[in-house]
Amino acid sequence: MNERTTVEKVSSARLREFYWDIRHKSGLRIFVFPKKFSTFYAVLGTRFGAVDRVFEDEKGKNIILPAGTAHFLEHKMFENADGTNSDERFAALGADDNAYTSYSTTRYLFSTTENFSECLAELMRFVMRPYFTKKSVKKEQGIIAQEIRMGDDSPWTCGTENMLRGLFSKSGLRDPICGSESSISEITDKILYRAHEAFYTPDNMALSVCGDVSCDEVVAIVDRELDGISAKTAARSVFEDEPNGVQSEKTVKHMNISRPLFFFGFKDDISGLSEAEKTKRRAAMSLLNNMLFSSSGAFYNRLVSEKLISPSFAFGYTMSRGAAYNSFSAESDRPEYVCELIRDELQRAAKEGLSKDDFERCRRVATAGYIRLFDSSEEIADDVMMNSWFSNCEPFDTPNVINGLTLEYCAQLLSEVFLDERSTVSLVKPFSEKGNE
């Protein structure tokens, strides 16, 4: 909670943009990004995701939530006590609405070209005023069970989940976001209310709006819709300490697929880092990965021209609450061999050093990529503003962070982060290869 609502204008000369950074008296953080687009986009998010399985109640007792609770709660939020459904309300206003749950957040959003005020009021209203019944929870279990089965048939979902289970032994990243059919059968309306009460508090949430809107208009709607909402502080999630090593070095799953897929992960240790250090590390890891593995580099092109991988080679660095990792994935007839080549390439680069030309080229690419995000109200509101808030960094700082990176720092990360003893390989193989290992 804040004593009063404060408003600050934040500008970027490079981008020729500005936004309003509002700290509402309720504790809610609000970003208003004025943009002369036809589409208004708003997203209301909370720091409550799949990893938040255990929290401390008012008496200091640990409350354990079944896996998939955050996602289940997201599904149920759209039903209202008066029997209406917010999907229908948004449709009547000409808006499209949606929601999604990740490992560390849940977000509710709408996009519209008219009736913005009414839509924003509806968003605030239905998210902050939950309504669950035993009957509706039971019905939803059937729907989510189908969503789980859809994920179970996806080799990318299964491969990634197995990689995370290989990397982490204690982190909530081990659990699928949707949970399992078994875990969601334990979810009740009481559990959903408990979770909402614990984590859907204004001080744990942020609202991001982009479109032809004014700051005053948004604040007035939030004032009205949060009137009467409890000013409780969010519960504290409890996380076990994650050991340095990995849970397993290799997992193999067989599925109905045409060729093997690999998901190669390296766990990173970010404990003890400040928010500024985390922001810098995230930017540097992204740049480093591009230097070594992008389609502009020799390594990727060798893998493709030697027919070792399909062209869709994915790589990246992910930082979630308290955990971070690098990952590489692709289709390959020789997945273990390609993983060895990736290891060799990392060792070669660490030994021979990084190219200054590549570093500057990739820095230019990173900056250009960031600027291009500002062409859609959805990307601005969600990818830029909301992600920045969840990462505890300021949205317009990204170019400065990129400019402040050094080749030496990237080289330091290269030698620190990609350690064999902190790596795991998750393989998904066709049924036809079962028994050939």
Added chain:
Amino acid sequence: MELNTYKIRESVLLDHIRTDRFKKARLTITFVLPADNESYAKAALFLPTAMRATEKYRDFAALCRRCDELYAADISDMNSLRSGVCLVGLRAAMLGNEYINEDDRSEGFDVLGGVMEAMSQILLHPLLREDDLETEKLNFINRINAQVNDPFTFSLRRLREIVMKDMPGVITSDTAKEQAKKTDCQMLREFSESVLEKARLEFFYCGEESAERVKDLIEKHFSELLCEKSERAFSGLPERPAQNAEVNESGAYGQSHLLMGFRSGTVLDDKEFYAAELMNEIYGEGSISKLFLNVREKRSLCYFCGSGYDETNGIITVGCGINSEDRAEAQAEILCQLDEIRNGNISDAELEAAKQSIFSDCREAEDHPEDYEEFSRMARLFGGPLTIDEYRDGIAGVTKEQIADAARKTQLDAVYFLRGELKEDICDE
């Protein structure tokens, strides 16, 4: 935003939108030709192979590095088939000059010029090497084989093969793979020459540059393409009655997939088009459609059930992922909801929400210039409304009775069911 069309030559057009609304500019170069079953693989292989090496950019890495220098310009190939029409070309997105480094800007760094030069290399000076073609053939075949990785995508392709079997350009996966294996560099060169010389050519640009500047750059970098094209007439699609086919297959998946194809008998150029569009919106588009509310919300049979209408050929596709034991119930409910529309059971709220959703899409097009490009091309190829305003006015005037008529005209053509038969004990290690 206003789209203006300029005729550069006979059968060579430029669609141009001048705006400073966006930070990135867009450029597409599209060759439009009749779909031809025999050229399916060549159309798919031509540009990916060309991008691997050109006279100036001797390998793919060199092309990518050049794009990086052009402030992360993104050049990609495109190849699509749409109801007897094949579209082959290149698409580029690039940062506007206003946002590049000041040093570069003051020295006259030209992002658009650089991108056009790179695109002209791909189209006009590809090396089309044997090794590169072999790599792309393998990628093409692997992509087709990989459709089994996503059972819904696989099911959709199977339904399409059944419903559109008489349509030019629709061939089975096995035929496509065989064609690819037989393709060699000489065939690719002949195909390339034929396309560049004869196919109708359309440029699309959206960004801060004027039409005059864009036309000048086109003349500079693509003069070899700017000859008069032999205008080949697109033959209409074969008419046939609904076949009422049913195909059942199985696969090692946990979930089953039910896909149903309908013939609406109405396409873009028909006066009933707007009613068919609204009929589909009410039937299965979005989270308040009849399919979503009944098959998912009311009966909890699936995570998603929806429909899609292809206005160029009149086919409506419905799909959902379900438990196999729920097939009969899901199929019956999907047909029941269509009957509801046929019987005129459309509430005022449903009709209003459907219209508002489409009106909203029309307004949103202002933020998505690719929508303008698509709209303009569709009108040229398949007829129908010439502007987004005309489309919106057509939707506004539709009545419930017209929607019910459109539904009564819609007939089930084929059902495809992929039964999931996964044994748990062979899953994990």
